[in-house]
Amino acid sequence: MCVEPEPRFAQRMFLHFMAGEVPRICPTRLDIVWRVGNEVFCTLLSILVTLLLGQAASIGNNVYKRYTVMASTFKEWRNRPSQCRHCGTVPCQVKRRSLWKPSVPHKREEDNFARRSNAMQMFSYGLELSVILTKELPQDDIYWQRKFCQYFEEKHLVLFPVCIQRQINYWYPLPR
Structure with missing residues (x-):
């Protein structure tokens, strides 16, 4: 008759203890150093997290202030008027003039010479104000030649930036 609760229980227990699966009772030096280092690391980390949480309000305020300053700077940069690459003014002289919207179609007439001269005179005043x-x-x-010109003719069109030349040619085309 077998006194074991299960057959071969004693043999399995012997193999279990001999295989080294049961942890040792006395730890080695390396295990002790590892446990102490782990405790120190966790303690320092918890202290740092506690200090960080204590300062979270002031850190949040500083971040919020810097974010609002950066956001407003970006909005100003995005909404700034762009500098014209031809005449160099901000905004372009052509865009400053709101009167350049005639209701009649652009015709090639002899009368356009006088209108072109008047347009050149107006743009000359605008460029002079931009300079001053x-x-x-x-x-x-070029500025001084434009300033001392009394009556603008076709040869004086080259005294103006390309954007203004295009605008004058668009609104007052030369007759063929």
Whole structure:
């Protein structure tokens, strides 16, 4: 008659203990150092997290202030008027003039010479104001030739930037 609760129980227990699956009772030096280091690391980490949570309100306020400043700077940069690459003014002289919207179609007439001269005169005044008031444009030779011209003709069209030349040619085309 067998006194074991199960057959071969004693043999399985012997193999279990001999295989080293049961942890040792006395830890090695490496295990002790690892446990102490782990405890120290966890303690320091919890202290840092506690300090960080204590300062979270002031950190949040600083981040919010910097974010609002950066957002407003980006909005100003995005909404700024772009500088014209031809005449150098902000905004372009052509865009500053709101009167350049005639209701009649553009016809090639002899009368366009006088209108072109008047348009060149108006743009000359606008460019002169840009030079004097905003310092956007340099006072170079072209500026002085434009300033001292009393009556603008077709040969004086080259004194203006390309954007203004296009605008004048668009609104007052030359007769064929």
